[in-house]
Amino acid sequence: MKLDAKIPEGELAEKWTKYRGSMNLVAPNNKRRLDVIVVGTGLAGASAAATLGELGYNVKCFTFHDSPRRAHSIAAQGGINAAKNYQNDGDSIYRLFYDTIKGGDYRSREANVHRLAECSTEIIDQAVAQGVPFAREYGGLLANRSFGGVQVSRTFYARGQTGQQLLLGAYSALSRQIAKGQVKMYNRHEMLDLVKIDGKARGIITRNLLTGKLDRHAAHCVVLATGGYGNVFYLSTNAMGSNVSAAWRSVKEGALFANPCYTQIHPTCIPVSGEYQSKLTLMSESLRNDGRVWVPKTIEDAQAIQRGEKRAEDLPEEDRDYYLERRYPAFGNLVPRDVASRAAKVASDEGKGVVKTGLGVYLDFADAIQRYGKSEAFSLGIANPSAEKIKELGEAIVKAKYGNLFQMYEKITGENPYKTAMKIYPAVHYTMGGLWVDYNLQTNVPGLFALGEANFSDHGANRLGASALMQGLADGYFVIPYTIGTFLADEIRTSKIANDTPEFLEAEQRVQNRLDQLMAIKGNQSVESFHRRLGKIMWEYCGMSRNAEGLKKGRQLIRELRKEFYEDVYIPGTTDEFNPELEKAARVADFLELGELFAVDALDRGESCGGHFREESTENGEAKRNDEDYTYVSAWEWDDNNPILHKEELTFENVELKTRSYK
Amino acid sequence: MNLTLKIWRQKNNGSNGHFENYQVEAEEHMSFLEMLDVLNQQLIEKKQDPVAFEHDCREGICGACSMVINGRPHGSQTGTTACQLHMRAFKTGDTITIEPFRANAFPVIKDLAVDRSSFDAIMQAGGYISVNTGQAVDGNAIPVEKADADEAFDSATCIGCGACVAACPNGSAMLFTSAKINHLSKLPQGQVEHSRRVKNMVRVMDKEGFGKCSNVGACEVDCPKEISTDNIAALNRYYLGSVLFGQD
Ligand SMILES: Cc1cc2nc3c(=O)[nH]c(=O)nc-3n(C[C@H](O)[C@H](O)[C@H](O)COP(=O)(O)OP(=O)(O)OC[C@H]3O[C@@H](n4cnc5c(N)ncnc54)[C@H](O)[C@@H]3O)c2cc1C
Ligand code: SF4
Ligand code: FES
Numbered sequence: 001m002k003l004d005a006k007i008p009e010g011e012l013a014e015k016w017t018k019y020r021g022s023m024n025l026v027a028p029n030n031k032r033r034l035d036v037i038v039v040g041t042g043l044a045g046a047s048a049a050a051t052l053g054e055l056g057y058n059v060k061c062f063t064f065h066d067s068p069r070r071a072h073s074i075a076a077q078g079g080i081n082a083a084k085n086y087q088n089d090g091d092s093i094y095r096l097f098y099d100t101i102k103g104g105d106y107r108s109r110e111a112n113v114h115r116l117a118e119c120s121t122e123i124i125d126q127a128v129a130q131g132v133p134f135a136r137e138y139g140g141l142l143a144n145r146s147f148g149g150v151q152v153s154r155t156f157y158a159r160g161q162t163g164q165q166l167l168l169g170a171y172s173a174l175s176r177q178i179a180k181g182q183v184k185m186y187n188r189h190e191m192l193d194l195v196k197i198d199g200k201a202r203g204i205i206t207r208n209l210l211t212g213k214l215d216r217h218a219a220h221c222v223v224l225a226t227g228g229y230g231n232v233f234y235l236s237t238n239a240m241g242s243n244v245s246a247a248w249r250s251v252k253e254g255a256l257f258a259n260p261c262y263t264q265i266h267p268t269c270i271p272v273s274g275e276y277q278s279k280l281t282l283m284s285e286s287l288r289n290d291g292r293v294w295v296p297k298t299i300e301d302a303q304a305i306q307r308g309e310k311r312a313e314d315l316p317e318e319d320r321d322y323y324l325e326r327r328y329p330a331f332g333n334l335v336p337r338d339v340a341s342r343a344a345k346v347a348s349d350e351g352k353g354v355v356k357t358g359l360g361v362y363l364d365f366a367d368a369i370q371r372y373g374k375s376e377a378f379s380l381g382i383a384n385p386s387a388e389k390i391k392e393l394g395e396a397i398v399k400a401k402y403g404n405l406f407q408m409y410e411k412i413t414g415e416n417p418y419k420t421a422m423k424i425y426p427a428v429h430y431t432m433g434g435l436w437v438d439y440n441l442q443t444n445v446p447g448l449f450a451l452g453e454a455n456f457s458d459h460g461a462n463r464l465g466a467s468a469l470m471q472g473l474a475d476g477y478f479v480i481p482y483t484i485g486t487f488l489a490d491e492i493r494t495s496k497i498a499n500d501t502p503e504f505l506e507a508e509q510r511v512q513n514r515l516d517q518l519m520a521i522k523g524n525q526s527v528e529s530f531h532r533r534l535g536k537i538m539w540e541y542c543g544m545s546r547n548a549e550g551l552k553k554g555r556q557l558i559r560e561l562r563k564e565f566y567e568d569v570y571i572p573g574t575t576d577e578f579n580p581e582l583e584k585a586a587r588v589a590d591f592l593e594l595g596e597l598f599a600v601d602a603l604d605r606g607e608s609c610g611g612h613f614r615e616e617s618t619e620n621g622e623a624k625r626n627d628e629d630y631t632y633v634s635a636w637e638w639d640d641n642n643p644i645l646h647k648e649e650l651t652f653e654n655v656e657l658k659t660r661s662y663k
Numbered sequence: 664m665n666l667t668l669k670i671w672r673q674k675n676n677g678s679n680g681h682f683e684n685y686q687v688e689a690e691e692h693m694s695f696l697e698m699l700d701v702l703n704q705q706l707i708e709k710k711q712d713p714v715a716f717e718h719d720c721r722e723g724i725c726g727a728c729s730m731v732i733n734g735r736p737h738g739s740q741t742g743t744t745a746c747q748l749h750m751r752a753f754k755t756g757d758t759i760t761i762e763p764f765r766a767n768a769f770p771v772i773k774d775l776a777v778d779r780s781s782f783d784a785i786m787q788a789g790g791y792i793s794v795n796t797g798q799a800v801d802g803n804a805i806p807v808e809k810a811d812a813d814e815a816f817d818s819a820t821c822i823g824c825g826a827c828v829a830a831c832p833n834g835s836a837m838l839f840t841s842a843k844i845n846h847l848s849k850l851p852q853g854q855v856e857h858s859r860r861v862k863n864m865v866r867v868m869d870k871e872g873f874g875k876c877s878n879v880g881a882c883e884v885d886c887p888k889e890i891s892t893d894n895i896a897a898l899n900r901y902y903l904g905s906v907l908f909g910q911d
Contacts, residue, residue, distance in 0.1 A: 047796075050796070051795075051796040054795045054796060065719070065727075066717070066727070066778070066779060066780070067779065067780070067782065067783050067823065068783075069726070069783075069786075069823055070719060070725045070726060070727055070823075072719070072720070072725075074720065074724050074725050074726075074822075075720045075722060075724050075725065084802070086803060122797075122799070124802040125799035125800065125801055125802045126794075126796060126797075126799045127802075128799065128802040128805060128852070129792065129794040129798070129799035129800070129805075129852055130791070130792055130794060130852075131791075131792045131815070131846065131847050131850050131852050131853050133812050133813075133815040133816040133819050133846070133850070134802075134812075135812075136806075136807055136809045136812045137809065138809050139806065140806030140807050140808050140809065140812075141803050141806055142802055142803055158816060158819075159816065161724065161820060164724055164820070164822075165816075165819060168819065171786070172786065172790055172791035172792070173791060173794075173796070175783070175786045175787045175790060175791055176787075176791045176793060178787050179787040179788065185783075187780065187783070210772060239719040239720045239721070239725060240718060240719050240720075240721060241719050273692040274690060274692060274693070276690065276693050276697045276700065276701060277697070278694070278696070278697050278700055278721065279721050279722075281721075281722050407742075408722065408723070408747075411723075411743060411747050411749065412694075412747070412749065413692075414692075414749065414751055477796045478796070481796065524708075526704055526707040526708070528700070528703075528704065529704070570707060570710065572707060572710065572711070572712055572713060573712065577675070578675070578715065578772055578773050578776070580713075580715060581707070581713060
């Protein structure tokens with residue numbers, strides 16, 4: 001299969017403008033006759049459904065949640081990037097583009113990333129107009145902060161709840177279109193299959209989660225905005241319901257899955273506390289602006305801490321190893337996520353971890369509290385502030401900046417992070433891989449589009465902080481409303497798609513058979529227990545550090561687990577009722593296949609790049625990329641025995657490929 | 664720790680519910696929902712029907728979790744959702760009663776899961792600013808005083824969980840509705856449609872079967888985001904303004 005990314009001709013900075021200005025348009029009277037299905041109501045799906053509705057398309061929108069507002073995007077904390085240069089600190093569209101390409105370790109498409117940077121500024125305007133209460137300065141203008149791995153302040157934020165506020169903005173725009181009848185909303189409807197007619201995506205099969213009823217929904221095209229697949233690891237910062245099934249069912253219908261092994265492991269999460277753990281909680285990256293990461297210098301001290309005999313405060317400065325500052329003097333605690341995560345693993349693997357399990361490092365605010373306390377005392381004109389006064393003033397500043405995060409930490413761990421250092425450890429957070437799409441965000445299946453975390457397009461092998469919200473909203477508000485026209489302009493003569501064609505009936509039967517098959521197993525083990533075991537295999541063999549032998553073994557173990565699942569899973573209840581266990585079973589079944597593809601992809605990519613670290617490909621202990629052999633996107637066609645690799649070569653015309661260095 | 668759970672079991676909306684007792688072994692660092700996971704794992708192993716409950720983010724932001732714990736929506740810890748509760752708040756030997764959110768406008772689906780689509784209906788009646796994609800001016804063209812922006816934010820943090828409704832003896836949705844209205848009204852962008860928004864959202868709130876507010880104040884106490892009843896007072900003023908005096 002020849003993969004055509006359909007990147008427009010012309011200068012990088014002009015591609016999008018020229019393309020947009022010359023593409024085929026669909027006239028308003030024709031839009032009224034065209035039906036579009038949008039699956040997902042996260043930032044990408046809600047913004048797309050609302051905007052397509054505003055343009056006059058008939059939109060049907062689906063979510064498995066009980067309300068569009070509950071999509072996983074709601075949980076994003078830290079912020080959203082935009083090249084506004086409001087701070088006059090040298091930011092520009094080109095710089096955001098360059099940072100994103102470099103941050104992604106040169107494994108993304110120049111043209112897509114440049115377009116993303118261009119759209120970023122419009123997103124902020126749109127969100128402000130919707131009433132998103134971004135943080136502001138006293139002068140009434142928008143505030144910014146700098147965020148993970150970049151040297152300008154371009155991140156807009158709404159306390160630690162930026163995703164919530166942006167999603168509520170998109171949800172309100174969507175609600176307005178629902179009220180107008182432009183969007184028909186289907187809550188608690190899960191897409192279980194894709195329907196193709198003559199090779200084109202023409203509909204989906206859904207299950208009404210309240211009644212179990214299967215429905216056939218037809219449209220001229222289908223847009224998936226169904227989020228990421230981090231939960232293949234079971235433990236991740238994703239919401240419990242996040243899953244890969246919509247994308248995976250499309251793969252089964254011929255769509256290609258790109259770069260499955262590119263996973264972001266976030267360095268600042270609350271460590272695992274026990275076997276019962278069901279999910280992991282992220283502590284926003286913004287904490288690294290002020291917190292210092294360290295472990296004890298000696299294993300003896302670490303062991304005393306693990307046994308609970310010593311605490312962070314008991315160790316004098318000279319016995320601490322601020323290993324990020326030591327190893328990466330230029331960026332210190334602000335190195336990109338993948339670098340920070342691996343360094344935490346290295347420290348813990350050396351036996352220097354600071355929690356009971358040995359898997360955890362400190363994130364310490366004591367210095368920040370001192371620093372802020374002193375400067376606040378100075379600005380208040382307090383001549384000789386006491387140590388307590390400094391601490392009090394410093395804590396107040398830290399509270400104003402990170403109060404809700406500190407509170408969240410205390411709720412979960414029962415420890416007060418103002419008094420004792422936080423403990424953190426990396427956790428699976430975001431998946432850069434996803435459905436392969438071209439410049440139009442169209443998959444290789446005509447009429448099937450993918451947006452947001454569900455596609456692979458903009459972050460290469462590693463995503464920069466505050467860029468997922470930007471991408472989801474760029475895709476939904478500013479890209480798909482145009483590029484969907486490239487497909488639909490040729491469909492204006494296609495009449496309404498009927499939902500009772502043989503293709504639809506066959507797809508519905510396929511879904512029914514699959515559900516019946518799962519129910520009929522009637523084994524002895526719970527769905528959850530299989531998911532947990534899959535997660536352990538993934539973390540052990542496909543986690544922060546990978547090697548050929550482990551990946552082969554991991555793949556084998558996943559295949560065995562899949563076999564066992566189909567022999568011994570137990571699902572209570574029936575298919576024709578509200579049955580959360582059945583919902584989970586169908587999702588875990590898909591993860592059991594995706595997990596294998598993940599291992600296959602990680603094995604194929606014999607280089608280290610971004611979030612993908614191959615032990616065989618290092619130099620002086622740091623990751624070593626191999627541009628000669630691996631400057632391509634891996635787009636996989638699924639096959640039970642041997643997935644087939646299709647390569648999209650990446651060409652760089654505007655940036656020079658460099659080794660990322662944060663030293 | 665050893666716990667006795669007294670849980671509301673109800674097969675579906677058409678059937679009657681009842682309490683059932685279960686024994687479960689928990690650990691202090693577990694979250695409340697992880698404790699329920701342990702119970703469900705036990706039930707599944709015995710091939711019994713697991714307890715249905717809503718949850719997703721498990722970090723207090725999606726608003727999915729919704730249960731009454733020992734008589735209080737989300738339990739008795741202030742500013743905390745059920746998913747953020749940890750078992751260190753309980754001790755061995757405790758009996759914990761767990762019920763669904765009960766309100767006229769939230770029909771039970773199964774066990775602890777209820778249907779809160781009535782909140783979406785209120786939002787659709789006017790919980791937005793009418794601006795199409797692409798119509799916005801530059802973000803800094805609309806300065807907003809920091810205090811106003813902060814106040815708008817405080818109201819905007821509502822997670823749409825419905826605890827306020829479950830806490831209210833009248834099953835009123837005033838806290839939820841007023842929080843959204845106040846969020847938008849505090850911002851210059853939200854002024855244009857203010858009066859219409861107030862009228863329409865209040866009308867749909869009544870139509871969806873929520874009760875009247877009689878200033879009990881239980882909503883604020885149990886709201887996990889500590890949304891203040893000042894929002895309700897403001898809405899009452901707006902409502903008088905827009906309905907009685909026709910002010911815009
Ligand atoms: C804790 C946390 C913090 C984060 N913080 C930040 C941050 O500060 N900045 C940043 O830029 N990014 C952040 N991210 C990443 C970012 O939040 C996500 O990548 C992004 O929100 C994904 O949006 P989405 O619209 O693609 O998908 P989602 O928000 O995951 O939405 C998926 C939607 O698809 C629906 N769906 C899925 N499958 C089906 C199906 N089969 N049938 C029907 N409906 C389906 C779901 O119901 C949901 O509506 C964070 C992520 C996490 C986990
Ligand atoms: S006002 Fe509070 S209790 Fe009511 S829905 Fe919002 S967050 Fe929940
Ligand atoms: S599960 Fe999301 S708020 Fe409790």
